[in-house]
Amino acid sequence: MEAIKYLIHDPDKGEYFTRTPKSWALITIFYCIYYTCLAAFWYGLLQLFLMTISPTRPFFTTNESIIGTNPGVGMRPGQADEYIDSSLIRLKYNAQQERPSPDGEGLRNIDWAVRMQKFVEKYNNTKELRTDCPNGEFNTGFEACVFDPATLGDCGKYPYGYQLVDGKKQVEPCVLLKINRIFDWEPKFYDLQYLQDEGAIPTNVQEQIKASGGNTKLFIDCGGRNPADVEALEGAMEYFPKDQSIDFKYFPYTQAGMNYHSPVVAIKFNENIPKDQLVHVECKLWTKDVIHSSKDKMGMIQFELLISDTVEGE
DSSP states (O other), X not given: OHHHXXXXXXXXXXXXXXXXXXXXXXXXXXXXXXXXXXXXXXXXXXXHHHTTSOSSSOSSOGGGSSSTTOOOEEEESOOOGGGTTOOEEEEETTOOSOOOOGXXXXXXXXXXXXXXXXXXXXXXXXXXXXXXXXXXXXXXXXXXXXXXXXXXXXXXXXXXXXXXXXXXXXXXXXXXXXXOOOBTOOOBOOOHXXXXXXXXXXXXXXXXXXXXXXXXXXXXXXXXXXXHHHHHHTTOEEEESTTOEEEGGGOSBOOXXXXXXXXXXXXXXXXXXXXXXXXXXXXXXXXXXXXXXXXXXXXXXXXXXXXXXXXXXX
């Protein structure tokens, strides 16, 4: 206790906690000046850095950036947060009048519908958007173009096929496919000679390209990854819009930090989809020079669909 007492105050040396009042005052002044200068130096460098970047566009774009010029394909509705690393859509075939989980973060059919609704509702916000975008032309304006959810048909209406309605015997879920945003990226035109020389493009996509003239739209096409999946999906998918297209007017993306409508193609899996069969679905983006890689998920997306009697968590 005597040692502690002398640590707090040593009357012989006039020290408090091993320092005199003058020493404490000097070291306090020193560190105030030191950290003030350090903070000013850091703030000055931060301001110099901010002067070199734009708040509305990245410094590097397209081929200069790590992302490059080969977009991926995204899917909505997204998976529940707890299962964010899963690509499986597992649904109950006769689900109806269910109660959703908080924020739709569950695995029941209605939870998928709630997450879809959150995404589709964003199209109701048309502030800072252009309504006069001409079809078939790249958008050179500062504002993004309005996307009309009416083009999604049945897939633009709640509950998006995730619940039984209108006397249906099996749910007919919808999935929305979007192009991942790449700043300044513009899809390239197809020419008819290229189609004749390119055998990898599916026949139905070639027909849609020819019908559009090849230079006004890009396309998304889905199919099975394996022979059994191809057979399961035959006659079981409907596209909205019917021509599976996204108009060039929604590109390039230059509206960082602003309201933006992601253009989408909707797929409806109708009652012809087999029950109790895991179906592996692969959807590819088709526009000239896009590379497809299942390993790196370039130009495509893969997911699984299982419609059965139960869902996980029931």
